[in-house]
Amino acid sequence: MSWSVPARITAQAKIDDVLWVNLSENSMPHWKATGLYHTMGEYGSCKIVVLPDGFDKPDLVVFEGVYYIKYVKLAKELRKKNVPYIIVPRSMLTHDAIHNSKYLKKVFANFLFFNKFVREALAIQYLTEKEHIDSGDAWNKKFIISPNGFDAPETLSRKKNKGEVRCTFIGRMDIYQKGIDLLLHACANVQEELRKAHFMLTLYGPDWDGSLDLLGSCIKEKGISDIVTLGGEIKGTAKADCLLASDLFIMTSRFEGMPMGLIEALAYGVPALVTPGTNMCDSIEKYDAGWCCGESVDEITNGLLTVIDQLSVLPAKGNNARKLALKYNWDCIAERFRKDISQLLTSSDK
Numbered sequence: 534m535s536w537s538v539p540a541r542i543t544a545q546a547k548i549d550d551v552l553w554v555n556l557s558e559n560s561m562p563h564w565k566a567t568g569l570y571h572t573m574g575e576y577g578s579c580k581i582v583v584l585p586d587g588f589d590k591p592d593l594v595v596f597e598g599v600y601y602i603k604y605v606k607l608a609k610e611l612r613k614k615n616v617p618y619i620i621v622p623r624s625m626l627t628h629d630a631i632h633n634s635k636y637l638k639k640v641f642a643n644f645l646f647f648n649k650f651v652r653e654a655l656a657i658q659y660l661t662e663k664e665h666i667d668s669g670d671a672w673n674k675k676f677i678i679s680p681n682g683f684d685a686p687e688t689l690s691r692k693k694n695k696g697e698v699r700c701t702f703i704g705r706m707d708i709y710q711k712g713i714d715l716l717l718h719a720c721a722n723v724q725e726e727l728r729k730a731h732f733m734l735t736l737y738g739p740d741w742d743g744s745l746d747l748l749g750s751c752i753k754e755k756g757i758s759d760i761v762t763l764g765g766e767i768k769g770t771a772k773a774d775c776l777l778a779s780d781l782f783i784m785t786s787r788f789e790g791m792p793m794g795l796i797e798a799l800a801y802g803v804p805a806l807v808t809p810g811t812n813m814c815d816s817i818e819k820y821d822a823g824w825c826c827g828e829s830v831d832e833i834t835n836g837l838l839t840v841i842d843q844l845s846v847l848p849a850k851g852n853n854a855r856k857l858a859l860k861y862n863w864d865c866i867a868e869r870f871r872k873d874i875s876q877l878l879t880s881s882d883k
Contacts (some may be wrong), residue, residue: 534623537681537793539567540595544863548871552588556603579603581610593655593874594618599625600639605646608653615726617655617881619677619874623790626651626659627667629810630788633709648672655876660791661812667788669744674754677873681791682863685800689855692778698733698844701779701803703767704794706736706744712808712828713748719785719833721755723841728760730841734783737764737775776801780847781823781840783835800858804850806836822854 542553546569553569556579564570576583583589594611596604611618624630631639651657656675659665665676695868708714713736720727720734736748745763752761767775776782782798782805789811796813798805805823807813814825824843826836 534597538683539564539570539623540684540863542569542867543567544583544867545870547864551854552584552591554584556601556607574594576628579607579631581607581614581616590747591616592615592878595658596620596654598623599647599651602646603816605650612653617878619656619658619877620651620654621660622651622660622664622668624664624667624788626657626672627664627788629667633787655881659855663809663812663815664790670877671849673875677870677877679866679870679873680861681793681796682861682866683793683796683800683858684863685855685858686773689802690777691802691851694778694780698780698847699778700732700734700781700783701737701775701798702734702783702790702794703737703772703775703798704784706738706741706748708741708744708747710787710789712787712810712833713744714751715787715828715833716783717748717755717757717761718830719749719837720757720832722834723837724755724757724760726838726841730844732760732841734761735764735775736761737767737772739766757772772797773801776803781804781806784808784811785826785828787828796858796861799854800861802851802855804847804854806840808833816857816860817854820853820857821850823850 542551545551551569553571555572558572558574560570560572560795560822572629573579581589583741593859594616596618599620651672654673656677657669657673658677660680662678665678704711706713749763752758779798782795782803784792784805785808786792786796787810792811792813795805795807795811799822805817807817807825808828809825810828817823818825824836824839826832
């Protein structure tokens, strides 16, 4: 969210009047750099009436995420004023997200607050069709599909690796959601085959609740430190250079909204090995932009073996990955979002 939200807002602001307001005081430098970012603290209240002229009576409010009590309070004010809102849950409403993270607490909170918040929304904005399917229609039957995007580089100067296969994961180091534990088990299962293929996997991303220490210990215990390393958080030019030098992107998530790291890799011409939990399997198979495997250790193991056996097709799949990524240009997504929302608002007025 810290990257996709500002990118989405920047694209939408090119064609619509948009006010971006964070209900907390937290911020990041690149948010402010958009020139669009504000906090409720600037207006002295968390009420819609204190916003600038026009935005105190908006056509639509978009809530990014679900489980924030301030959202519930603001949505109550919006309903009283007949202001429609949509919710972007970012996988928070999927079966896996509900049942595998603070389940009892969420059941209680949903009953008291969040069921009504979601049910009374104009619609739910899912990032992929699979996220919609995994969430179901019990929350709210009205929905749109509007994915994350990426501003792909216009030209690429990819680096050729002689004698080795460089594989990359970039994302939040959430061991369970991202399925990193499954990936490490699979790598351990076929470590000799990976060594023979000169396979090197680097996991990049910020720490997540002590995950880096846990992963470091796991890699050492499994004896795969020579083929799997932790690269820490990577940004900007360093990330671009990393992707240009990568032969394969790997993401074995159990569940996702829509992974920005994967889309970015595809945009740099990097084919991918993914699981259905990434919500990108169908597209990757349709465009022949990589490989898909199941979400078990055995299936990921077999996926790695398939990649090793088909290394010669990496360049062709990389070209296809680039073509697939062009579907996710932020400006195109903003236009489609505007069209979908206009239709929803028109139908709700009838």
